[in-house]
Amino acid sequence: MELSGPALPARTVAHSQSEMTELILPNDTNTLGNLLGGRLMNFIDLVGAMAAFRHARSHVVTASMEHIDFIAPVHVGDLLILKSSLNRAFRTSMEVGVKVWVENALAGVHHHVASAYLTFVAIDQQGRRVPVPPLQPETEEEMRRFEDAGRRREMREAEARRRRIPKFEASPIKA
């Protein structure tokens, strides 16, 4: 697969930072009125994809979602605030960090309820992988996230080698 080409100009973290606000309704919750974990993962995926889409300026697919911490429950009627930012861009993939808060609009306070790291891969209209622009971290915090994302990728690759994750292969259906 040919992925080389002219070097793309770097983009900053601020360029693609994204935010989403959701009012939690009964349809999003379990029988106790708490937000379902899967619904929260859906919101996290969406806001993460927004940042990757803005950075890459191409279609993106979710390759992985990892390190999700559900820190505190979210209740029906809560206002959920999700923020995403690029931690690092690699060749065709990007690591995005997502942080989620609940806003108590009456008291005017926020509290942190979840965090996650996701990897998105940029693809073209035909589903072929395409290179992404490098990320230019500017602040100390962005530099730290950039370095941490590199370490997580190394660990992921080492783990994949250890487990030798096979590519998808259709297996015959047994009668």
Ligand SMILES: CC(C)(COP(=O)(O)OP(=O)(O)OC[C@H]1O[C@@H](n2cnc3c(N)ncnc32)[C@H](O)[C@@H]1OP(=O)(O)O)[C@@H](O)C(=O)NCCC(=O)NCCS
């Ligand atoms: C993600 C996907 C495009 C990777 O394609 P692939 O042909 O396996 O490509 P490779 O293994 O060569 O990896 C391509 C890039 O993705 C990264 N990648 C692949 N699997 C990954 C994973 N599980 N976690 C993190 N990064 C991953 C690789 O590190 C590589 O990054 P780089 O180009 O920046 O170096 C492919 O597996 C796919 O299409 N998956 C389904 C995506 C999807 O439908 N998501 C929605 C779920 S319903």
